[in-house]
Amino acid sequence: MTTMTRRTALASMGAALATPALVSNLNAAEVTLRLHHFLPPVAPMQKQFFEVWSAELSEATNGAVEVQIFPAMQLGGKPPQLADQVRQGICDIAWTLPVYTPDRFPIAETMSNPFMVTNAEKSSVAMHTLMDEFGQGEYRGIKPLAFHTHDGGKLHTRNAPVLSKADLQGLKLRAPNQSTGDMLTALGAEVVFFPVTDMVVGLSNGVIDGCCLPYEVVPAFKLQELTSYTAAPAPASRGLYSNTFAFIMNEAKYEGMSDDIRAAVDAASGMQLSQRLGAQFDVFEAGGKAAVEAQGNTIVEIPAEEIASWQEEAAPVHEAWIEKLNGMGHDGAAVMARANELLDAG
Known part of the structure; x- marks a missing residue:
């Protein structure tokens, strides 16, 4: 092979090797978004929502947006720090819970009070509306993408079912948040708080x-x-409680993106996303x-009249929240009246 031919061959080989990198660069995402959450990578929320939503946003922007998902707090810190991690970049x-930082996002936390939930989809729509009307100032430096709840809590017990207030007397129960714990205490349970x-x-x-x-x-x-x-x-009754969530x-970062990418993010967020998240939790x-x-566990129904009496017991918890x-x-x-109106509507 002549020197010229060898050079030509090497040049052609170099061009061939360089082509994939060039194509990769041409197709590289214009914006990379790091999504952080506390659930394990095998959690249904990871597989059925975060990965799906991320892929949809990438497709909607023709690959201009890449969402990198970091489950299980892989970027460091603890779940209560997630809101600050977003604000600080x-x-x-x-994806976080307002109750992780009690009293910091009080409007977003309001529907974590007892008996402020129907099903997850309907309650998520109600929460988003409540945030639009009363909570616009809570997330300064943060763009909320969606707000939602899970479905109402149930009482899972080891030795006997709970059908009445009498069944709660002295029962040692782990409570999911302070306000629900206050309500269960008023009903006679011995409440504990731990992870x-x-x-x-x-x-x-x-x-x-x-x-x-x-x-x-x-x-x-494996609670079953x-x-x-x-x-x-x-x-027909309200659920015992529901925690609220913020997808932020x-x-x-949002303001620094191009108009068309911001429009795609807007289309993939807002009320429709809150409703979708609620439906997903249902x-x-x-x-x-x-x-x-x-x-094969036993499932029992707490009668509506019993739940109505429990709601009366929870009234002081609601009054305390109003004062807060x-x-x-x-x-x-x-705020509380509007939340109840939204839950009762439809």
């Missing part, structure tokens, strides 16, 4: 008699194996209930 998007991981240990060794959680949490912690009874309010984005709820049924909102510069009574 440690991550670009996060769900400790809850599993507590149920295993008999330190607690049960817990208050939605069905959707059951499979992840640790408890034998589940008590759910009568279908760094505002500076699906998760059905799956959790199926796990309880497959285990008033102290933060809100019209607490108006």
Whole structure:
């Protein structure tokens, strides 16, 4: 092979090797968004929502947006720090719970009070509306993408079902948040607060008699194996409680994107996303209930009149929340009245 031919061949080989990199660069995402959350990578929320939503956003922007998902707090920190991580730019998007930072996002936390939930889809729409009307100032430096709830909590117990207030007397229960704990205490239960991981240990060794959680949490912690009874309010009643969630984005990151990408993000967020997330959690709820049924556990219904009496017991918890909102510069009574109106509508 002549020197010229060899050079030509090497040049051609070099061009061939360079072509994939060139194509890769041409197709590289214009914007990379880091999504941080606390659930494990095998969680249904990861597989059925985060990955699906991320792929849809990439497709909607013809690949201009790439969402990199970091489950299980892989970017560091603890779940209560997620909102600050978004604000500070440690991550670009996060999924978190307002109750992780009590009283910091009080409007977003309002529907975590007892009996402020119907099903997840309807309650998520109500929460988003409430945030639009009263909570616009809570997330400064952050662009909210969606707000939602899970379905109403149930009472999962080891030794006996709960059908009345009498059944709660002295029962050691793990509560999901402070306001629900206050309500259960008023009903006569002995309430404890600790992480769900400790809850599993507590149920295993008999330190607690049960817990208050939605069905959707059951499979992840194998609660169907640790408890034998589940008590759910009568279908026409409000749920015992629901925690609220915020899906949020760094505002500076959002503002720094091109108009067309911002438009795609807007189309993939807002009220329709809140409703979608709620509907997704209703699906998760059905799956959790199926796990309880497959285990052969006993499911009982707390009568509507009993739930009505429990709601009366919860009234002081609501009054205390109204006063808390008033102290933060809100019209607490108006916020609670509007939340109830939204839940009762339709």
